[in-house]
Amino acid sequence: MSMSQKLELPLEPQAFAEDIFRIVSHPVMQEVYRFRHLIAKTVRDFLDEEGFVEFDPIMVGPVTDPGTRGAFEFRIPYYGREYRLMRSGILYKQLLAAAMEEGKIYFFYPNLRHEPIDAAKTGRHLVEFVQIDLEVRDADHFQVMEIAERLLKHVIDEMRRYEDRLRKIWEFFGSERESLPDVNLPLKRMTHRKAVELLMEHAKDDEVIKELERRFGVRRPQDRLSFKTEIPWEWEWYLSKIHDQPFFIHDYPRGARGFYDREYPDKPGVLMDFDLLAPEGHGELSSGAAREYEVSRVFARMRETNENPELYRWYLQFLRDHGKPTAGFGIGMERLVKYICDLPSVHLARPAPKIPGVHSP
């Protein structure tokens, strides 16, 4: 079998249910999996060099973080109680960054999120995925943004050494990319407000609107832009599309994120957080923030998501007695692979991908 047997290989999520071996054994897919391994190794080397300590993920607990964008949590019976599978490791990250002398910790954290069916259309959402999840004590979001950009540059620079092999993957998936970008630090940073203003400007162009309507099946995407909420998927794609270098969006409005993203003490309503976006339409690679760590603030913020503080007892007790300022981020492993390999959909970065609503192996 050669790398050019493209047309004979159905790759939509359902195809995995029909003949998974045929897909995972295909030479191009094998290459994609090898790159995932290379990227993971590069990330580990970088973080270890920086003095981080790696932990194994904690998979179940009495509570997981409040999800975002409507994802439900998986539950399992646990000795007469109901426990949750982690949607993210955020609570444990804070705990361990505060506890460890090094003050720098990371996980390769598998996350499970029962995403709404419409997330299947984005090409960027998986029910099961891995985050490179790190946390640093006594840091704020700007400091970890610097780690994030150096890490990303390091991965891209390392992968450039294999550009010949990558080119074959790009070609197979119909990518027009010829090389990985030569990343210039510091990366561009824009506030959420600026990003939305920019998009509102572009939304005046009928061609842009038509393309978004066609590509994402949304009606009047211009009405979905708001200074008060997350940037909608279609617009995030667009913003990413018009960039050729990775870039940051920071300072999201409160209400767009969970209670753990810290609000600027002197700028009410604005969060000390960020997203790192890949260019060329790949969109969000990473989300991060400085954390709320004072129990009074966390308690009040929990009400915003209507969380029941009762469930978070261990976490609130830890913050009350030992809470320390930390900041961190998580990089979606599959999204990073998708970006490096320029895959058309994130599900191709996993050998047995779980897409919302699809019953695959």
Add this chain to the structure above:
Amino acid sequence: MTDYPIDEIFRRAKLGELAVYPPKDEFGYNVFGADVYTKPRRFLLLDDIVLLPPQFTPERLEKGIELLREPLYTDVSTEASVGRFRVRMPVVCAAMGGTHIANLIGPKIAKGCAEMGIVYSLGENIAAIRGYDERLTKQPSFKERALAYLENLKDGYGGLVIQQSVEDENLKLWEKVYTDPDFDRYVEEGLIAFEIKAGQGAKPGLGGEVLVSREVAMRIKDHYYIPEDPEKVVKDYYERHSAPGTFTEDILTSQIRLIKNNFPRVKVFLKTGPYRDLDRVIEIASREGVDAVTIDGKEGGTGMSPIAGMRDLGLPTVACLGAITRARDRGIRTSLIISGRLYDGSHVVKSLALGASAVAFGRPLVYACMGSIPLAPAFIRRELFRNPLLRELGKIALRWGVRGEGCTEGVVNYLKSVENEIKMLTSALGKYYMDRLSKEDVGALNRDLAELFRIWYVYSAPEASEKVIQRGIELS
């Protein structure tokens, strides 16, 4: 000495903490609300307002030209938009939770509401107490009630409103619905709203209070405050309290934003109660782009509330309606729904004239449903549920009776009568569309109400009130 409530004190001495509630044997079988008719009458009501048909009806002329004949009352269109849902008439089924009666007849009412194209609301705690899709008791589950409504919708009318309380949050009810393939179609069609529950008329500032059986108490004791541990204390019914939930302006703002952010395909409703800072609540909701605010006046119905709460907590319904009128005067255009002892077409027309977008009915639909079940009316009217033996008999009769279609028919008939009334009254006012109703169509029999709403006090010379009205119209 004669009017001193000696019996009441005796009752308290006997019952202790439980005495704050109405006699418990009634619970769940009768439906309560503030008793406004006991003397001396303490609240002004919508009945203190009358409708004022004019002799000269230019809009009737317009309608005639459109129809090429004299218009009749049947030509009135009751269609409206409530919280961006298209509805056959401006009536909403108020949220009823998981209490015994509300839940037992829930699917029947749901079907009637779907048939009549009105919005149907599912109260808090249904999934927690009765189960999300599997039945946890002999009663219908959350999903049975929801789908009984959604599957019977027709002609593009209606919408389902789903509440989540603090305890439902343990279940992650909204996320469950949002990611459930059975609901996805309806989410996609825009037929679902999530409602933040921030209050209830009969008990503003208090959480849900319910008596539950021992079986239910054992199951939910980890999630709710139950004063007596059902494992240790054996009795028929246990009090179950839920937290009212803490709100600040910031918290409400963020909750609204989070729903919009996390569940972009649903509409956002807010249910609030007869609070003194109602004007501010409406203002924030409107600023944050909530699709509809339901305001439950203190006369609102309830399965169980402290007697003192029903008597003394909160603003009467007409005062809440005053907040709606003020909101309109300030240019707020958000859908505002009023409820609290409102039950006929006349209440709907008056409320709309004073600025409401729709009226929510709770008790009327429960009674319309139960009234059509054999034997049930006798039990309700003669308070036979008070007697423990008869209550058991009544329970059996009810469960048996609910299997028939009488209940749904009762709801449909009742709503048809309201629809007909709305048409007649609107036509009498020389109008043919719901959004044409305005302050000129109502007058007050009482000076305080005239002032509250800035409408004509009908026992004064029109010129005297003219200025007041004019000021209102200019502002709106």
